[in-house]
Amino acid sequence: xxxxxxxxxxxxxxxxxxxxxxxxxxxxxxxxxxxxxxxxxxxxxxxxxxxxxxxxxxxxxxxxxxxxxxxxxxxxxxxxxxxxxxxxxxxxxxxxxxxxxxxxxxxxxxxxxxxxxxxxxxxxxxxxxxxxxxxxxxxxxxxxxxxxxxxxxxxxxxxxxxxxxxxxxxxxxxxxxxxxxxxxxxxxxxxxxxxxxxxxxxxxxxxxxxxxxxxxxxxxxxxxxxxxxxxxxxxxxxxxxxxxxxxxxxxxxxxxxxxxxxxxxxxxxxxxxxxxxxxxxxxxxxxxx
Amino acid sequence: xxxxxxxxxxxxxxxxxxxxxxxxxxxxxxxxxxxxxxxxxxxxxxxxxxxxxxxxxxxxxxxxxxxxxxxxxxxxxxxxxxxxxxxxxxxxxxxxxxxxxxxxxxxxxxxxxxxxxxxxxxxxxxxxxxxxxxxxxxxxxxxxxxxxxxxxxxxxxxxxxxxxxxxxxxxxxxxxxxxxxxxxxxxxxxxxxxxxxxxxxxxxxxxxxxxxxxxxxxxxxxxxxxxxxxxxxxxxxxxxxxxxxxxxxxxxxxxxxxxxxxxxxxxxxxxxxxxxxxxxxxxxxxxxxxxxxxxxxxxxxxxxxxxxxxxxxxxxxxxxx
Numbered sequence: 001x002x003x004x005x006x007x008x009x010x011x012x013x014x015x016x017x018x019x020x021x022x023x024x025x026x027x028x029x030x031x032x033x034x035x036x037x038x039x040x041x042x043x044x045x046x047x048x049x050x051x052x053x054x055x056x057x058x059x060x061x062x063x064x065x066x067x068x069x070x071x072x073x074x075x076x077x078x079x080x081x082x083x084x085x086x087x088x089x090x091x092x093x094x095x096x097x098x099x100x101x102x103x104x105x106x107x108x109x110x111x112x113x114x115x116x117x118x119x120x121x122x123x124x125x126x127x128x129x130x131x132x133x134x135x136x137x138x139x140x141x142x143x144x145x146x147x148x149x150x151x152x153x154x155x156x157x158x159x160x161x162x163x164x165x166x167x168x169x170x171x172x173x174x175x176x177x178x179x180x181x182x183x184x185x186x187x188x189x190x191x192x193x194x195x196x197x198x199x200x201x202x203x204x205x206x207x208x209x210x211x212x213x214x215x216x217x218x219x220x221x222x223x224x225x226x227x228x229x230x231x232x233x234x235x236x237x238x239x240x241x242x243x244x245x246x247x248x249x250x251x252x253x254x255x256x257x258x259x260x261x262x263x264x265x266x267x268x269x270x271x272x273x274x275x276x277x278x279x280x281x282x283x284x285x286x287x288x289x
Numbered sequence: 290x291x292x293x294x295x296x297x298x299x300x301x302x303x304x305x306x307x308x309x310x311x312x313x314x315x316x317x318x319x320x321x322x323x324x325x326x327x328x329x330x331x332x333x334x335x336x337x338x339x340x341x342x343x344x345x346x347x348x349x350x351x352x353x354x355x356x357x358x359x360x361x362x363x364x365x366x367x368x369x370x371x372x373x374x375x376x377x378x379x380x381x382x383x384x385x386x387x388x389x390x391x392x393x394x395x396x397x398x399x400x401x402x403x404x405x406x407x408x409x410x411x412x413x414x415x416x417x418x419x420x421x422x423x424x425x426x427x428x429x430x431x432x433x434x435x436x437x438x439x440x441x442x443x444x445x446x447x448x449x450x451x452x453x454x455x456x457x458x459x460x461x462x463x464x465x466x467x468x469x470x471x472x473x474x475x476x477x478x479x480x481x482x483x484x485x486x487x488x489x490x491x492x493x494x495x496x497x498x499x500x501x502x503x504x505x506x507x508x509x510x511x512x513x514x515x516x517x518x519x520x521x522x523x524x525x526x527x528x529x530x531x532x533x534x535x536x537x538x539x540x541x542x543x544x545x546x547x548x549x550x551x552x553x554x555x556x557x558x559x560x561x562x563x564x565x566x567x568x569x570x571x572x573x574x575x576x577x578x579x580x581x582x583x584x585x586x587x588x589x590x591x592x593x594x595x596x597x598x599x600x601x602x603x604x605x606x607x608x609x610x
Contacts (some may be wrong), residue, residue, distance in 0.1 A: 042577065094398065098347070098402075098538070102535055102584055103582040104578065106574050106577060106581070107579060107582075108572045110572055111575065207509045226531070230407075233403050264414075264418065266418075267415070270414065274392070274408060277396070277400060277403060277404045281396070284597055
């Protein structure tokens with residue numbers, strides 16, 4: 001029973017981290033997976049979400065308010081990044097995008113240290129999320145269930161948009177043939193800008209939710225960014241279900257890896273990424289190019 | 290004076306300048322110059338892939354790092370002479386290039402960048418966790434041994450001696466890189482960048498060629514890593530981390546991958562700028578970030594690209610009048 005409980009607990013830890021990872025990576029699935037922009041500033045945008053939420057909470061004390069406002073602000077910054085910077089260098093290729101977003105991430109990280117300091121910040125949760133729940137004999141913090149539920153809700157919404165609506169069809173069409181979609185009377189640059197904004201807003205939302213769980217600190221962008229690319233690549237570029245599956249796998253891999261083989265646990269995800277790229281370059285659930 | 294003899298005069302002047310340098314500047318500046326030279330070699334090795342081969346690698350720090358660790362381990366445990374251990378660092382870089390290259394050179398574009406990134410992280414994690422060999426986050430330290438040549442003992446801790454030692458190795462390697470770009474394989478590298486399918490159609494084995502080129506690039510990165518570790522008498526995981534992988538891309542990009550000398554210009558410029566900024570302001574990464582964005586926006590082909598386009602415009606104006 002004891003071993004079983006440990007197993008269940010570990011699986012739950014892995015699930016929570018995996019779901020948070022999906023929440024952050026869902027935005028990158030749109031930006032990198034669908035649009036093909038190597039956006040290394042995604043982690044920094046996620047971090048900004050956490051810090052904005054901290055300040056909004058400090059000013060108003062309303063967690064739910066920050067859950068709405070912070071993603072909007074971060075989405076706005078994402079729109080700025082796309083409209084005034086990335087759009088101008090897109091024609092020069094991946095290296096330029098990579099360097100530009102790297103520079104942007106540097107700036108955000110340094111500004112965060114400047115404005116909020118180097119110390120980790122603690123966020124007080126609303127009463128309804130602060131306690132813990134008793135489920136089948138396991139006591140677990142309510143907030144972690146909240147993470148899982150939000151993540152699944154975001155997945156459901158994205159899935160419905162991209163597979164069941166007309167607007168969702170436009171995006172992959174515009175990616176595969178810009179001129180044709182343009183000729184059909186759709187403003188493709190606007191679509192890309194909006195998509196980038198939504199992706200950034202998702203990063204901001206993930207920051208609001210992830211901040212209290214992983215502790216808001218200036219290194220949170222750098223620690224998560226590689227995991228995000230691993231998720232998007234392993235899941236398959238542009239595949240939302242793939243990102244969910246890959247996030248789940250990586251969460252559990254880290255959780256059980258630390259339990260059984262702590263020496264090489266952190267290497268597992270990179271090994272997974274390398275193997276997927278070599279054996280199945282389109283990713284677990286990606287479509288063949 | 291013809292253009293060719295003008296060029297030789299330029300080379301001669303540069304050679305005299307580099308040989309005289311220790312007597313012209315302070316010791317602090319001399320150390321900066323040594324850093325510039327080593328990073329010039331690192332950037333050149335990177336540019337064999339990036340500028341000449343058209344491949345965006347995001348994991349070149351792995352080869353730099355393994356060269357550094359190999360050099361430190363040999364100095365520490367086997368007390369090998371320095372030139373040999375640095376050469377061994379290069380060979381380890383080449384060997385790692387062979388092991389990873391077998392998989393990597395099949396990829397193109399984003400897949401190439403991401404697979405090199407994954408491999409880089411694997412090496413990074415290995416260096417961090419394999420404590421018994423690498424010392425983990427604490428790193429490894431080993432002092433530069435003196436050089437024994439024909440009964441002479443040269444103390445490499447003397448900055449001037451160390452400068453000439455690094456200069457000699459870097460110049461040999463840079464000349465080797467330059468020679469490589471003019472060999473048939475070096476030309477093939479450009480060819481594959483422009484149109485790989487056609488190159489294959491003519492009858493070249495592009496996979497084999499790319500693999501050899503990848504190994505050569507890893508070799509020179511390993512030499513640069515070995516030199517850096519001996520320069521600092523120390524190696525840690527920061528030799529392999531993501532920032533290092535990004536730094537070398539930035540140096541090469543800033544200088545411009547389109548010309549042979551571009552990466553050298555970029556390595557010197559970025560080393561100098563970083564030194565300047567870190568003495569000016571505590572928030573230098575902020576300025577650095579701004580600088581990258583401005584460069585990407587206004588000099589998308591690097592400083593050498595900027596120079597060429599200004600020169601072209603100037604020539605056109607002269608032609609008209």
